[in-house]
Amino acid sequence: MTASALSAWMPWTDRAGRTSLLKLATLLALLAPAVWMVVEWRMGWLSPKPVTDLVRESGDWAMRILVLSLAVTPLRYVARFNRAILVRRMVGLAALFYTLLHVALWCVDLRFEWLRIAMELVLRLFLTVGLVATLLMVALGVTSNDWGIRKLGSAGWNRLHAWVYVATLLSLIHYFMEVRLDASEAALMCGLFVLLMSFREIRKRATPGFVNLMLAAVICSVGTGLIEALYYKLATSVAVWRVLMANFDVSYRVSPALWVLGAGLAVAVLANLRARFGPKPARMVRA
Ligand code: HEM
Known part of the structure; x- marks a missing residue:
């Protein structure tokens, strides 16, 4: 060689x-x-x-x-x-x-x-x-x-x-x-997975425009909060509403739902900027 x-x-x-x-x-x-x-x-x-x-x-x-x-x-x-x-x-x-x-x-x-x-x-x-x-x-x-x-x-x-x-x-x-006590990272990974899957669906069905991506970010963020709350409900019987409310309290942690919202909104803004000022959409090519 x-x-x-x-x-x-x-x-x-x-x-x-x-x-x-x-x-x-x-x-x-x-x-x-x-x-x-x-x-x-x-x-x-x-x-x-x-x-x-x-x-x-x-x-x-x-x-x-x-x-x-x-x-x-x-x-x-x-x-x-x-x-x-x-x-x-x-x-x-x-x-x-x-x-x-x-x-x-x-x-x-x-x-x-x-x-x-x-x-x-x-x-x-x-x-x-x-x-x-x-x-x-x-x-x-x-x-x-x-x-x-x-x-x-x-x-x-x-x-x-x-x-x-x-x-x-x-x-x-x-x-x-x-998971034993803290399900935050598991919930975050789950939320990001759902967000990525939603991007995939959006790309298949529609143009990945700003509004579509924003909506996906909000829905996936709420979904992440619900998954986390459901986990705690099943594992510890903490009331669902208490976990959901904890998503708005950023005094001791940024919740997985807020991370997913942030990631989704960042992609929406990036996509908007790239659509205005960036190159043409990707074609299928192998690495
Ligand atoms: C034969 C396959 C696998 C075995 C035998 C295995 C084994 C284990 C064991 C024993 C634990 C508990 C560790 C502990 O708390 O003491 C664990 C946790 C974990 N495993 Fe696996 N695993 C396997 C596959 C996977 C795969 C495919 C993934 C992801 C790609 C994965 C990701 C994780 C994660 C994220 C944890 C939690 C770690 C934490 O508590 O911080 N595992 N696994």
Whole structure:
């Protein structure tokens, strides 16, 4: 393999083998949590159960990056940020990387007692759900390359990769089933997922105009508040209205519903600005 062919394979280069600053910056940002986890572990900054801490931390990052991977395509179309296509595969593979790290650390935590690991995966529903999500993500990761597209054909590949939404939904269920006291981040991830799905629907059915996007932001924000309230109602029997009212009290935290509203409104404003002053809408091209 020649040096130029090799450089085209590097994660920070584009198809022509040129270094892409966007890809390089994304790669470094995606690696940062893993580096931080190593630092925390080496410096002894974790609790007396460091592996358990790292299982949680890697799970959190897997979830965040999985949701981020779903934001790439809407951002590309809604905000007309065509170059986002360059990092779509990288973000998806990073979600898979943190998921596999999460599962591997869990196996370390159980000291590789394979029988116990198998029993837990079968008997504890939240782990079974996580396992199915992981298997789906592995199938998507293995086929997220030119070989996968050639083998499955464009339509088959698109059909298979639409399963990312099912994998995300299952991951969110796994997350909610595991939450003990504070469901804020799980609710936030859920709200962002619903917001991204709504952008997808808007793009399919209508022009992603300012009013449509604003409406989606408001509806998804209310939905996020309701999901959080419902969770607390089922898990702790705290009254739904008390959790809903807490969404308006920003004195001790910005609620997941307000974060979702902020993110949705930011995209609406960005889309409006890009529609006025930005480039033409994206065409379908592969990374
Ligand atoms: C075979 C597959 C999986 C296994 C065995 C597994 C195992 C676990 C375990 C044992 C916990 C609880 C940690 C604790 O509180 O002590 C956990 C939490 C979690 N997992 Fe998984 N998981 C799997 C798949 C996934 C996937 C696919 C995702 C998302 C992409 C994910 C995201 C999370 C998150 C966000 C948490 C909560 C972390 C926290 O409490 O801060 N997991 N998982």
